[in-house]
Amino acid sequence: MEAAVFAVSAVIAISGAAGVIASRNAVHSALSLIATLFAIAVLFIAQDAQFLAAVQVIVYAGAIVVVFLFVIMLLGVDRSEDLEEEPLRGQRPAALVAGIVIGAGLIAVVATGTITGAHGAGAAVRADMPNVEQLGRLLFTDYVFPFEVTSVLLVIAVVGAVLMARSRRVDQVDEDEPVLDLHAEDRADAVEEPA
């Protein structure tokens, strides 16, 4: 049973990944990414990581990909990318060779290596406790300091995103840079609005 689940999910994950890297349209890439993320969520369930599967669907497919799609539509960059054009000559063949080397190396390690290491002692899986409860206990005991640090990280990310997304007048930095005054309209609107 698990073998069948694995086979189907692996095929979906790999074809989704191929769609991400081969689609000319960024929206199609994002939708292929959703397929891959769902397949990986199914593989998490097959490995008894139910909480992570739920988080994967909610956070990745539900939030991250939606943010991607929002940005694609906000910026209007959903036009096709010319995959034939090569700004750096020979870069794409070199990238493919590098990818084959990376893939061959990783698969050789997986195929020839054996998994060593003792079974977990401190965080050993317990048969009498649900997955979510075990994760929660571990997060608030052994990993409580990293857990607090992630909250700082999220606050910093939010502040940074707000600062960068704030609309303000931009000065020309690069002399050959085509600067469009995109915010002239915003400023005109701002004058009319009561502060």
Next chain:
Amino acid sequence: MITAAVVDPSWYLGLGAVLFTMGAVGLLVRRNPLVMFMCVELMLNAVNLTFVALARQLRDVGGQVVVFFVLVVAAAEVVVGLGIIVSIIRRRPGATADDVSLLKG
């Protein structure tokens, strides 16, 4: 709750290796910064799959906790990265990764 592995964990590790490689190739080949970002997400997910497979093999929930932290970091990374991409493309519409070369020596 974690049952004995029916599918050999090497298969999960191999799938993770294939997905990671595809993400790396996409990151190198594509020029659209948004698609390059999606390829980074692909690589993060491949590593998550590896962590969960080893967590089951070694009967240790710690591997799943690491995946939880990777998810948090990925969310923060997407927020900041897309903010940077938005502010770049606002200034120069249609920019690809090759056009952002202000810091080139």
